Amino acid sequence: MEQVIANGVYLGSQYAMIALGLTLIFALMNVLNFAHGQMYVIGGFVTYTFYGQLELPFVLALLMSCVTLAVLGALIEKFLFGPVIRRSAREESTMLLAAGIAFLLDAIILLVFGEKQRGVPKIVDGVFNWDFRIIMPYDRILICGLAIFSIVAFITFMQFSKTGRALRALAQDRVAAQLMGVNVNRYSMIGFALGAMLAGLVGGLLVTITGINLGMGGPTSIKAFMMVMIGGAGVISGAIAGGFILGMLEAVGLAVLSQYGDITYLAIFIALMVFLAIRPQGLMGKPWG
Amino acid sequence: MKRRSIFTALSAALVLAAAQGTVGLAANPVLKVGFVGVTSGPAAAWGISNQRSMETRAAWINETGGYTIGDVTYDIEIVSFDDQKDPKRAIAGMEKMAQEGIHYVVGPNVDNGAAAVRPVAEANGIMYFPYAFPKELYMAPASNAVLGMVANYQSGPAIYKYLMEEKGVKTVAFIAANESDPLSQRDSGLAAAEALGLEAVSANVTYQVDTTDFTPVLTPVIRTRPDLLVLSGVSPANAPQLIRSARELGYQGLISTETAQDAQVLREGAGDLANGFISVGGASTPEIASDMMVEFVTRYTEMFGEYNDESNTKVYALEYILATLAANPAAIEDVEEFKQTMDTFEAPNPYMKGDAMMRYVGMSSFGQRRQVAVPLVVNVFQDGEFETLFVAEVD
Numbered sequence: 001m002e003q004v005i006a007n008g009v010y011l012g013s014q015y016a017m018i019a020l021g022l023t024l025i026f027a028l029m030n031v032l033n034f035a036h037g038q039m040y041v042i043g044g045f046v047t048y049t050f051y052g053q054l055e056l057p058f059v060l061a062l063l064m065s066c067v068t069l070a071v072l073g074a075l076i077e078k079f080l081f082g083p084v085i086r087r088s089a090r091e092e093s094t095m096l097l098a099a100g101i102a103f104l105l106d107a108i109i110l111l112v113f114g115e116k117q118r119g120v121p122k123i124v125d126g127v128f129n130w131d132f133r134i135i136m137p138y139d140r141i142l143i144c145g146l147a148i149f150s151i152v153a154f155i156t157f158m159q160f161s162k163t164g165r166a167l168r169a170l171a172q173d174r175v176a177a178q179l180m181g182v183n184v185n186r187y188s189m190i191g192f193a194l195g196a197m198l199a200g201l202v203g204g205l206l207v208t209i210t211g212i213n214l215g216m217g218g219p220t221s222i223k224a225f226m227m228v229m230i231g232g233a234g235v236i237s238g239a240i241a242g243g244f245i246l247g248m249l250e251a252v253g254l255a256v257l258s259q260y261g262d263i264t265y266l267a268i269f270i271a272l273m274v275f276l277a278i279r280p281q282g283l284m285g286k287p288w289g
Numbered sequence: 290m291k292r293r294s295i296f297t298a299l300s301a302a303l304v305l306a307a308a309q310g311t312v313g314l315a316a317n318p319v320l321k322v323g324f325v326g327v328t329s330g331p332a333a334a335w336g337i338s339n340q341r342s343m344e345t346r347a348a349w350i351n352e353t354g355g356y357t358i359g360d361v362t363y364d365i366e367i368v369s370f371d372d373q374k375d376p377k378r379a380i381a382g383m384e385k386m387a388q389e390g391i392h393y394v395v396g397p398n399v400d401n402g403a404a405a406v407r408p409v410a411e412a413n414g415i416m417y418f419p420y421a422f423p424k425e426l427y428m429a430p431a432s433n434a435v436l437g438m439v440a441n442y443q444s445g446p447a448i449y450k451y452l453m454e455e456k457g458v459k460t461v462a463f464i465a466a467n468e469s470d471p472l473s474q475r476d477s478g479l480a481a482a483e484a485l486g487l488e489a490v491s492a493n494v495t496y497q498v499d500t501t502d503f504t505p506v507l508t509p510v511i512r513t514r515p516d517l518l519v520l521s522g523v524s525p526a527n528a529p530q531l532i533r534s535a536r537e538l539g540y541q542g543l544i545s546t547e548t549a550q551d552a553q554v555l556r557e558g559a560g561d562l563a564n565g566f567i568s569v570g571g572a573s574t575p576e577i578a579s580d581m582m583v584e585f586v587t588r589y590t591e592m593f594g595e596y597n598d599e600s601n602t603k604v605y606a607l608e609y610i611l612a613t614l615a616a617n618p619a620a621i622e623d624v625e626e627f628k629q630t631m632d633t634f635e636a637p638n639p640y641m642k643g644d645a646m647m648r649y650v651g652m653s654s655f656g657q658r659r660q661v662a663v664p665l666v667v668n669v670f671q672d673g674e675f676e677t678l679f680v681a682e683v684d
Contacts, residue, residue: 007505052557106329114595115333116551117526119558127537137537140504210501211558213526215330219499254505262467262495
């Protein structure tokens with residue numbers, strides 16, 4: 001049981017980080033960013049390039065992932081989502097645009113980084129072994145700690161900085177925020193860049209554990225959407241809760257149901273459908289939007 | 290007058306250049322060979338190594354004057370279609386090949402894709418070379434599919450027997466992705482292991498194909514403490530992560546698979562933790578690779594930036610198609626001629642040292658010659674490179 005809990009906490013921390021960026025973008029712009037998984041993959045590949053290939057320090061490589069994705073996110077918002085949102089009131093326009101961007105990024109990733117699975121040297125060697133009750137490699141413990149630290153830092157930033165307050169105002173009521181003097185266009189771009197940066201950060205962190213490959217984008221997006229649905233779309237605390245709940249469900253399911261084959265996600269999907277039928281707005285979302 | 294002369298001269302030059310260009314393009318007639326397989330998504334490495342192997346070899350042939358079949362020398366053109374590992378797309382791809390008049394196709398890469406394209410291939414007179422293992426594709430009454438590699442039910446028993454005799458393996462655990470290829474490979478591997486007298490201590494743990502963290506998945510398997518952990522049908526993307534998780538969970542036994550892997554991917558993803566990992570390859574290691582194989586690797590690397598070790602097996606399909614057509618030029622338009630030639634075809638294997646031959650095999654497994662005879666090379670990963678453990682043949 002101890003091992004299951006440890007696995008759940010570890011999975012939950014990485015899932016929560018993946019969901020954070022997605023829910024931030026949704027909260028700010030009402031955009032379902034289907035390309036979030038691809039942004040995560042690019043973040044992993046950037047860290048792979050700087051840390052694994054060029055052998056620069058891991059922290060620097062991680063920083064490069066964050067900067068690259070922040071710039072990419074800002075550009076995507078400024079030149080793609082921003083104009084589409086201004087010109088089209090239909091929500092499906094941004095959904096189609098997001099899907100198109102996901103396909104485009106997939107193609108670019110294939111061209112630039114190739115089709116192979118990539119991995120980087122371990123950042124910490126050794127395995128924590130508590131009498132075979134909990135076995136956890138030190139690098140996972142470190143990444144779990146860094147993920148939790150990043151989540152706390154993000155919440156602090158959103159809560160106490162001027163930019164964070166502006167972003168929250170924007171998420172709560174776009175028109176009211178504009179009337180209060182918030183530069184909507186500027187903060188939309190900053191918010192999107194921040195969401196993309198979070199995807200890059202988690203990609204950079206996890207490449208040290210899971211490696212990275214071209215095909216990880218789509219499944220990552222699907223899991224991120226599941227977490228957001230559990231926690232409530234557009235709610236930061238909901239995304240964190242959704243991430244930890246999904247991580248724990250996965251860890252428990254794999255431990256308890258493994259003898260019956262790969263039915264963990266089948267059970268999770270059924271539970272999610274029942275849950276959404278009862279509470280469609282998720283745990284912390286509001287039924288009115 | 291002067292202006293008119295210049296204009297005339299320019300026109301003449303243009304006409305001549307165009308004529309030269311036409312002559313240059315039409316120097317050799319083109320023989321199209323198709324590829325239908327997965328070149329995107331998590332399994333992209335399987336199909337891309339196929340496609341790039343074919344493109345490398347075709348470019349090499351074209352650069353050196355073409356490939357002579359009968360009295361005609363052809364340039365080779367590869368027509369590719371990404372089926373995205375989707376059987377519906379695979380059918381569309383095979384229909385595209387039929388529309389282009391192509392009779393020889395490499396792929397698809399997976400079981401359900403290979404099964405799905407069978408009616409299209411048979412109706413349109415297409416021979417296809419899948420990398421899929423269901424026996425009914427290659428057994429009568431089917432006759433248009435030719436297995437492009439060694440199947441796991443052929444390599445598995447050889448590996449298990451070797452490990453039982455040389456390493457004293459007594460117990461085995463299987464883990465597979467929850468999709469058709471790995472599951473069928475797990476089932477046939479389990480049957481082969483039990484037939485040899487191995488005790489299977491775990492065989493029903495599976496994982497989702499998009500799993501990225503295997504520690505929770507492997508935990509119950511490792512607790513059974515098998516002597517041998519078999520990663521059934523594992524993709525190159527998942528192999529290093531599974532190995533790494535197993536070792537980090539304290540597993541010290543042997544790990545093997547019956548699929549081809551890539552040394553660089555293992556090196557990057559698992560490092561020294563992958564030492565001792567056993568997999569199946571083609572004419573890969575320096576002990577058996579011929580000069581032509583070495584040149585193929587060099588050309589592939591120059592063309593695409595880096596080599597993929599899976600191409601050690603995938604280099605063969607196009608070579609077999611062309612060599613068989615050279616043996617019977619009438620087969621270019623008539624696959625029935627091709628089928629007849631397969632029974633007696635033999636040619637030197639250009640990618641292996643020594644007197645190895647290319648020929649069609651499969652009599653034991655399928656009752657007819659519907660498999661290319663690629664060498665069954667069992668490799669062990671050691672310090673970043675593959676070393677040959679043993680070489681065997683399929684009959």
